[in-house]
Amino acid sequence: NAGVTQTPKFRILKIGQSMTLQCTQDMNHNYMYWYRQDPGMGLKLIYYSVGAGITDKGEVPNGYNVSRSTTEDFPLRLELAAPSQTSVYFCASSRQGYTFGSGTRLTVV
Amino acid sequence: AQKITQTQPGMFVQEKEAVTLDCTYDTSDQSYGLFWYKQPSSGEMIFLIYQGSYDEQNATEGRYSLNFQKARKSANLVISASQLGDSAMYFCAMREGGRGSTLGRLYFGRGTQLTVWP
Numbered sequence: 001n002a003g004v005t006q007t008p009k010f011r012i013l014k015i016g017q018s019m020t021l022q023c024t025q026d027m028n029h030n031y032m033y034w035y036r037q038d039p040g041m042g043l044k045l046i047y048y049s050v051g052a053g054i055t056d057k058g059e060v061p062n063g064y065n066v067s068r069s070t071t072e073d074f075p076l077r078l079e080l081a082a083p084s085q086t087s088v089y090f091c092a093s094s095r096q097g098y099t100f101g102s103g104t105r106l107t108v109v
Numbered sequence: 110a111q112k113i114t115q116t117q118p119g120m121f122v123q124e125k126e127a128v129t130l131d132c133t134y135d136t137s138d139q140s141y142g143l144f145w146y147k148q149p150s151s152g153e154m155i156f157l158i159y160q161g162s163y164d165e166q167n168a169t170e171g172r173y174s175l176n177f178q179k180a181r182k183s184a185n186l187v188i189s190a191s192q193l194g195d196s197a198m199y200f201c202a203m204r205e206g207g208r209g210s211t212l213g214r215l216y217f218g219r220g221t222q223l224t225v226w227p
Binding site: 041042043048090094100103105 | 113144152153154156159200202213214215217218219220
């Protein structure tokens with residue numbers, strides 16, 4: 001049972017590049033989330049989804065997009081990377097408890 | 110207003126001693142859940158303990174216990190018999206609504222960096 005799998009673990013992007021952070025879960029959870037964690041800070045919600053085909057914005061959605069075509073997958077898209085998006089990104093899923101992925105450390109230079 | 114406040118950026122404790130990490134929360138919901146997570150230097154988020162707002166007993170999980178004071182809106186984590194491996198960042202988080210709530214997001218505090226010394 002893999003839980004929540006995030007790829008890649010590390011990435012360096014140049015300003016203006018685009019990329020997709022992948023997240024997949026095998027627990028058949030309806031709820032999925034993307035958080036970002038800036039240095040010395042707690043996690044802040046970017047986007048969340050309550051089921052396939054349904055997504056909504058969290059606290060800090062600007063510069064990101066998501067899609068949820070299946071229950072398992074919840075990719076996060078960065079269209080035009082900016083230095084302010086340098087952060088650690090966590091994907092999570094929940095039913096009652098929460099399961100977090102291992103994180104993606106993204107640096108934008 | 111901050112939903113979750115952790116006022117201790119850093120705490121130090123000697124091995125085998127107990128330590129309390131503070132957390133206060135702000136919500137107008139009657140039903141909510143409080144969580145503590147540990148984040149070691151490797152970066153993963155490890156669930157430690159959960160307290161529901163209607164739970165009458167304070168939650169305990171091994172060496173972890175949650176000192177839940179509803180009237181004061183505090184949910185402090187107590188770690189007994191600290192070990193060197195407890196050195197990590199600790200986050201308090203809250204989910205508003207009950208277990209079945211559609212509002213499933215977690216609000217996190219800024220965290221407390223705990224250092225356990227020999």
